[in-house]
Amino acid sequence: MQRTRVDLLSLLPNELETLSQRLGVDRYRGRQLAAWLFKKAVYDLGAMSNLPREFRSRLAEEAFIGVPQVERITPSQDGSRKFVLRLADGARVQAVIMPDRDRLTLCLSTQVGCGYACAFCLTGTMGLDRNLTAGEIVGQLAAVRQALGPDARVTHLVFMGMGEPLANYEATVKALRLFIHPEAFGYSPRRITVSTVGLVTGIQKLAKEDLKVNLAISLHATTNAVRMELMPVNRGWPLESLLAACRQFPLPVRQRMTFEYVLLDGVNDSPEDALRLTRLVRGLRAKINLIPFNAWDPSRFRRPPLPRILAFQALLLEHGITATIRWSKGEDIGAACGQLKEPRLPKMASA
Numbered sequence: 001m002q003r004t005r006v007d008l009l010s011l012l013p014n015e016l017e018t019l020s021q022r023l024g025v026d027r028y029r030g031r032q033l034a035a036w037l038f039k040k041a042v043y044d045l046g047a048m049s050n051l052p053r054e055f056r057s058r059l060a061e062e063a064f065i066g067v068p069q070v071e072r073i074t075p076s077q078d079g080s081r082k083f084v085l086r087l088a089d090g091a092r093v094q095a096v097i098m099p100d101r102d103r104l105t106l107c108l109s110t111q112v113g114c115g116y117a118c119a120f121c122l123t124g125t126m127g128l129d130r131n132l133t134a135g136e137i138v139g140q141l142a143a144v145r146q147a148l149g150p151d152a153r154v155t156h157l158v159f160m161g162m163g164e165p166l167a168n169y170e171a172t173v174k175a176l177r178l179f180i181h182p183e184a185f186g187y188s189p190r191r192i193t194v195s196t197v198g199l200v201t202g203i204q205k206l207a208k209e210d211l212k213v214n215l216a217i218s219l220h221a222t223t224n225a226v227r228m229e230l231m232p233v234n235r236g237w238p239l240e241s242l243l244a245a246c247r248q249f250p251l252p253v254r255q256r257m258t259f260e261y262v263l264l265d266g267v268n269d270s271p272e273d274a275l276r277l278t279r280l281v282r283g284l285r286a287k288i289n290l291i292p293f294n295a296w297d298p299s300r301f302r303r304p305p306l307p308r309i310l311a312f313q314a315l316l317l318e319h320g321i322t323a324t325i326r327w328s329k330g331e332d333i334g335a336a337c338g339q340l341k342e343p344r345l346p347k348m349a350s351a
């Protein structure tokens with residue numbers, strides 16, 4: 001029977017050590033391999049010059065390095081760039097890089113499409129094709145690093161692209177461990193944000209992982225009736241249970257939970273909504289990201305007029321709630337929040 005080859009990008013340093021040992025070399029070869037993959041961004045076994053040739057050929061038989069192929073890079077006027085990435089089976093996902101002063105943030109996808117069907121989200125119209133593997137999540141950073149060259153350093157990672165990270169829990173957590181591990185990518189957890197539509201059991205599980213990453217909750221409404229209309233997930237996990245899970249989430253010192261709130265004209269942008277929002281997050285170390293809706297065709301929603309957006313923010317600030325307006329980046333290239341969608345490709349025949 002043919003053995004399934006493992007994606008080296010999905011293995012933690014200790015797993016690379018175990019693999020190396022299994023292939024007949026000392027464990028430290030695994031650490032050398034990790035340094036090539038994660039620190040030096042070298043994804044060609046042939047170029048890993050300090051590894052014995054025989055070991056590299058064994059690796060090539062047993063494993064692969066699953067860097068997705070960059071199919072297209074679309075630059076935006078605001079400096080962000082959308083990467084369309086093609087995975088080994090022909091599926092496509094998007095990753096977006098967003099520069100902001102000395103930051104370079106990469107927005108990652110965790111699923112091909114999404115099954116949560118939020119009414120304001122273009123990705124949600126695709127439905128869910130499949131989960132990404134941990135290697136495919138990590139591979140998005142590898143592909144972007146390769147395309148940007150050695151001088152560009154991605155400083156922050158946000159799990160806010162296509163898909164719901166906590167619905168692909170195991171792969172998301174494995175990818176987080178790879179991003180954080182000092183001998184893998186070595187990111188500080190404070191520079192990583194996982195965004196969720198509000199999967200309560202996922203939040204509770206994540207709370208026990210001790211990862212210390214930032215959590216962003218897609219809230220988007222202040223009553224169950226409106227949230228149900230916007231986000232079908234609210235039928236299973238209404239506001240009360242979601243906010244209770246947020247209150248129990250162990251936030252590291254000086255970290256705050258982010259609540260994402262897309263502003264939709266005449267739907268959730270009234271002064272009453274703003275006041276209810278202050279009550280919902282009261283007592284939580286929270287900040288609110290207000291996201292004026294990014295129009296897409298044929299969405300039934302519109303962006304509120306600017307004075308209404310500013311008035312909503314002002315009410316939150318008056319009540320002592322930190323609230324920023326996030327003018328999404330990449331709007332002109334369909335890369336802004338809720339705008340990521342890729343037409344499906346015919347799947348490649350498996351080998």
Ligand code: SF4
Pocket residue numbers: 114115116117118121122123124125161162163164197218338
């Ligand atoms: S907002 Fe997030 S969870 Fe909702 S449909 Fe879009 S990608 Fe899925």
